[in-house]
Amino acid sequence: MITLNVLELLYKKGKTKYWLYKNMDMTYQNLSKMLNNETASIKYDNIERLCELLHCTPNDLFLKK
Helix, strand or coil, X not given: CEEECHHHHHHHHCCCHHHHXXXXXXXXXXXXXXXXXXXXXXCHHHHHHHHHHHCCCHHHHEEEC
């Protein structure tokens, strides 16, 4: 199973979900679902924006469990 590692990255950067919401172009509800791994897919644009905001690579965003 592949999951998002964004909450861990936010914690390490000292940022909050609210900060991420204010910088992403999506609703808080959709962002929350994405962060809680409750979505079946993620747009490439969102992956790119997450990488820009968190100064990471797509490889850093995902974990294989």
